[in-house]
Amino acid sequence: MKKLLAPLILLLLLLMVSACGNTTNSGTEESGEEQQAATEEQGGEEPAATEEETEETRTVEHLFGKAEVPAEPKKVVLLSHVSWEGSLVSVGVKPYAVMAYDNEFPPHLTEELQGVTALPYADEINSEEILKLDPDLLIISDRYKPLYDQLSKTIPTVVVEVGGDWKEDHLKVAEAVGKLDEGEKVIEDLEKEAEEIGASIREKVGEETFMAVSINKKDIRVYGRNNHATNALLFDDIGLKPAENIPEDFGENISIEGLANYNPDHIIDVTYFNSGEFYDSVTSGEVWNSLNAVKNGNVHTLTTTWGFWDPIERQKGLEEIKELLVKN
Template structure:
């Protein structure tokens, strides 16, 4: 009888141990599942809802302007596509450890993989065709095409949970631009200003119907040359045509300082009597801006912020 009672107690102990072990395992599995859920969240994209890390640490923004949006939101990308050989002046320090992947019609999947991203952000107009390969490397959020960079910034901020910061970035820039516009009105008045870019074998003039020209002539209020066709966003002209557009001031940008064709066109321009006889040249009112620094002008808050200071410095230096 006593032995039977001992066996019963022993069996009950084994059952109790098994039950407790099962409960413990279930509890651990539930905790792991809860932790995994807490470490991720679901966001909307052009491909529907996507699960991404709650706090992504290694982010890649494809397209030449997405990295600037990320940096404006306090997220330094681990790899970027770069059109220019060097980073813009305002990104040299924050991007000192960022991988340059160059630019091509198709992303460099090998370099993206080597950067070990935990999140990829990409515009659908450029990356939809490569979505499967990109999402095989890391969660990839495709974002819609926008006409205004502010909307692009807000889209990215929504993914990163930084909507309030995006609004602050926009408001701070608007305040800086408004202050600069007032100063420039005092410095420049009604004198005419032309935005001119040096391309291989030709020159492009920008009006106020395109991002770059709109920045100078609408945002900062600088007077356009009177004979610029109002409906054209830009004009591609030869050196011989240049004197027809003869402003008081010229902002001159080399499209790409590393391009041999651009360098040759620029050198020929400086030697030309047509150029030397232009009003802005004779008055020493030509302001040369680096192609890398003004590449994303009108398309990024960081580029615009840098350009506001550059334009002010140009005119303030000229007035001394």
């Protein structure tokens, strides 16, 4: 009897051990599946949170402080009465929205700004309208301090001062979009071209004197020697000789009679609207026609007339001035 029981007991023990092993394996598999499911569920959320938390930014110092801006902004809104959008375009960045006079972009940037949202020129801007555009970077001139106060905590905002040195403005705009190196290269290339063009013009005109004017709706702007992008183009980049008595600073607005204080050999006419009652009264009047530049046919009217605050207009202006002055 004992001989029969021993094999049976051994068999029962083997069956019990086998059953326990299956139970343990099953529990392990179920636990692994649960862990995998939990890991997959967490994995679906973690990349988005990580990406949001680690979005790359840069610190840009500007006129009103510092701003944390996206490393590579995708939706740039620029608000300025001068054409800094040309600086953006020159470094390969197309803005999302810029200001436009009568819904028209500066003539030297019409092609480059196709498809860009046009915002009306205004001295005061409604912050709600800017919020609707949902920009990831806002670049504004210093005249919009109230807008900066309202939006800088919501939108990364860089403030640029409209100053006498267009290069500083250009480089700050380029830095704001992460293109400072490209912005510096733009200036280097432009300086080389200006040096070559200036040499050819000076060889032609010698010591003859120059003055830039813009005939407005009610008065005449006489540009000066310093502190304006137009002045720097003529007297620094090209190296023309300024006429006697022109202002040392950025310029002044005068009446028709005030023209008698100047008598340059050449007039560079940068009038934006070459028509109208006042324009006609100036150009047909006795004072204007008594000037040496007018009598000798040396009034050179430019089509690039936006102030020469950006490198694209400056380059086009250089070519146009050369064509007007270096005559065969």
